[in-house]
Amino acid sequence: xxxxxxxxxxxxxxxxxxxxxxxxxxxxxxxxxxxxxxxxxxxxxxxxxxxxxxxxxxxxxxxxxxxxxxxxxxxxxxxxxxxxxxxxxxxxxxxxxxxxxxxxxxxxxxxxxxxxxxxxxxxxxxxxxxxxxxxxxxxxxxxxxxxxxxxxxxxxxxxxxxxxxxxxxxxxxxxxxxxxxxxxxxxxxxxxxxxxxxxxxxxxxxxxxxxxxxxxxxxxxxxxxxxxxxxxxxxxxxxxxxxxxxxxxxxxxxxxxxxxxxxxxxxxxxxxxxxxxxxxxxxxxxxxxxxxxx
Amino acid sequence: xxxxxxxxxxxxxxxxxxxxxxxxxxxxxxxxxxxxxxxxxxxxxxxxxxxxxxxxxxxxxxxxxxxxxxxxxxxxxxxxxxxxxxxxxxxxxxxxxxxxxxxxxxxxxxxxxxxxxxxxxxxxxxxxxxxxxxxxxxxxxxxxxxxxxxxxxxxxxxxxxxxxxxxxxxxxxxxxxxxxxxxxxxxxxxxxxxxxxxxxxxxxxxxx
Numbered sequence: 001x002x003x004x005x006x007x008x009x010x011x012x013x014x015x016x017x018x019x020x021x022x023x024x025x026x027x028x029x030x031x032x033x034x035x036x037x038x039x040x041x042x043x044x045x046x047x048x049x050x051x052x053x054x055x056x057x058x059x060x061x062x063x064x065x066x067x068x069x070x071x072x073x074x075x076x077x078x079x080x081x082x083x084x085x086x087x088x089x090x091x092x093x094x095x096x097x098x099x100x101x102x103x104x105x106x107x108x109x110x111x112x113x114x115x116x117x118x119x120x121x122x123x124x125x126x127x128x129x130x131x132x133x134x135x136x137x138x139x140x141x142x143x144x145x146x147x148x149x150x151x152x153x154x155x156x157x158x159x160x161x162x163x164x165x166x167x168x169x170x171x172x173x174x175x176x177x178x179x180x181x182x183x184x185x186x187x188x189x190x191x192x193x194x195x196x197x198x199x200x201x202x203x204x205x206x207x208x209x210x211x212x213x214x215x216x217x218x219x220x221x222x223x224x225x226x227x228x229x230x231x232x233x234x235x236x237x238x239x240x241x242x243x244x245x246x247x248x249x250x251x252x253x254x255x256x257x258x259x260x261x262x263x264x265x266x267x268x269x270x271x272x273x274x275x276x277x278x279x280x281x282x283x284x285x286x287x288x289x290x291x292x293x294x
Numbered sequence: 295x296x297x298x299x300x301x302x303x304x305x306x307x308x309x310x311x312x313x314x315x316x317x318x319x320x321x322x323x324x325x326x327x328x329x330x331x332x333x334x335x336x337x338x339x340x341x342x343x344x345x346x347x348x349x350x351x352x353x354x355x356x357x358x359x360x361x362x363x364x365x366x367x368x369x370x371x372x373x374x375x376x377x378x379x380x381x382x383x384x385x386x387x388x389x390x391x392x393x394x395x396x397x398x399x400x401x402x403x404x405x406x407x408x409x410x411x412x413x414x415x416x417x418x419x420x421x422x423x424x425x426x427x428x429x430x431x432x433x434x435x436x437x438x439x440x441x442x443x444x445x446x447x448x449x450x451x452x453x454x455x456x457x458x459x460x461x462x463x464x465x466x467x468x469x470x471x472x473x474x475x476x477x478x479x480x481x482x483x484x485x486x487x488x489x490x491x492x493x494x495x496x497x498x499x500x501x502x
Contacts, residue, residue: 027332029413
C-alpha cells in the first residue's frame with residue numbers, strides 16, 4: 001500500500017513548507033514565519049477544500065513534485081487557474097512568475113511535517129521548522145480527500161501536469177499587487193528629521209536584489225536618503241511585520257514574515273497587511289510607492 | 295514616565311517602562327487579543343490580533359502600567375547557570391580592565407543577573423546586572439563562528455549563545471546545558487524576567 005506523498009523532483013527556488021505561522025513565541029526570539037502572501041496561500045487551500053492554515057508548499061518557482069499514491073489527489077497551484085487532479089505517478093510543476101515572487105501549491109488534506117512550537121512553518125532566519133525542501137525529499141499528504149474528486153468531472157488518467165502556461169499566467173482569482181501602498185507613521189518620529197515620512201511617501205523606491213522572506217531592501221530611484229537624527233544608536237526593541245527600518249545608509253528595509261523579533265535601527269513607518277504584499281511579493285527591480293494611510 | 299503609542303494598526307509600543315516586569319506580567323496573563331509580547335531595552339512591543347482589538351488592549355496595558363510598581367508581582371524563575379570559565383577572550387578582558395582573571399570570574403559569579411529581553415536568535419537572552427567595569431563594546435572584529443553554549447559579554451549585557459553563529463561578543467566561558475531546545479517545556483531556559491546566578495565549574499566539557 002503506497003503512502004500518499006510527494007517526492008521532490010526539483011526543489012525550485014526558496015521553497016519551504018508553510019502553515020499559518022508560529023505566533024506567540026516572539027518573546028523568546030522566535031520569528032512568526034507563515035506565508036509571505038497569506039491571502040494567496042488561503043486561496044490555494046480553499047481551492048482544494050482545505051481550511052486556512054493547512055500546510056502547503058511556498059515557492060519562488062521551479063518546484064516540481066511527483067505523486068506517489070494509490071489514488072489520484074486534488075491539488076491547486078496559484079500559477080494555474082483552478083484545482084486539478086493528479087494521477088499516481090503524475091508530476092506537478094510550479095512555474096516561476098516574473099510578476100509575483102512567491103506562489104503556493106496546496107494538496108487536499110495538506111502536507112505532513114513535524115511541528116516545532118506548534119507550527120510546521122519553516123523560518124529562514126532561525127532555521128526552525130522542517131528542513132528546507134530539497135531534491136529527493138518526500139512529503140506525506142494527510143488523508144488525501146478522495147471525496148472531493150467526486151465534485152469534478154473525471155479528469156484522472158495517465159500522468160497529468162498542471163504546469164502554468166509559459167506566458168504570464170492570467171490567474172483571475174488573484175488580485176493584482178497594489179503599486180501605491182498605504183503606510184502608517186512609525187512609533188518614534190523624533191528619531192528622524194521632520195521630512196523623513198513625507199520623503200518616504202513621495203520617493204519612488206526600487207526593490208533591491210537580495211530581498212527575501214526576512215526583509216525587502218528598497219533603494220531610492222533618485223538617490224533620496226532618509227535622514228535620522230544624530231543621537232545615540234537606538235536601543236534594541238521589538239519589531240513587527242511591515243515595520244520599515246532605516247539603517248545608516250538611509251535606505252529603508254521592510255520587515256517580512258521571518259523578520260527578527262528585535263532590532264536596533266529606527267522604524268520610520270509601518271506597512272499594514274494586505275498592502276504589504278505590494279512590497280514583499282514584488283520581484284527585484286519593481287518600483288513601489290507609499291501613501292499615508294487613512 | 296511610561297508612554298503607550300501605536301506601532302502601526304495592530305501593535306503598541308510601551309516606552310520608558312520596566313520592560314521585563316511588564317512583559318512578564320503580560321506573558322503570565324496572556325490576554326485573549328494579545329498575540330505577542332516583545333520586551334526590548336526599556337520598551338515593550340505588544341502585537342494584537344486585529345486592528346479592532348487595539349483600543350481595548352491599549353486600555354488594558356494602560357492600567358497594567360499604572361499599577362506596575364517597583365515590586366514585581368509575577369514571581370520570577372531563578373536559574374543557576376554553571377559556566378566553565380575557559381573562554382578565549384577571558385584573559386584579554388581581564389587585562390583590558392586592569393583586573394585578574396579570578397577577579398573577573400568573581401565579579402560575574404557575584405552578580406545578580408536578570409533576563410531583560412530575548413532577540414537575535416531563539417533562546418538568546420540579554421542578561422543585565424554585570425558590574426559597569428564589564429560593560430565593554432563589541433569586539434572590533436566579530437568571529438564568523440561562536441560555538442553553541444558560549445557565555446559572552448558585550449554592550450552591558452551577558453548572554454549564552456543558543457547555537458553556533460557569527461558573533462562579536464567577548465567569550466568568557468561555556469555552558470553545557472542547552473539554553474534552547476524547542477522540544478523541551480519550556481523551550482528557553484532564559485525567558486524575560488528570569489533571575490540568573492552564575493556558578494563557576496571546573497570540570498572539563500562532557501564529550502558528546
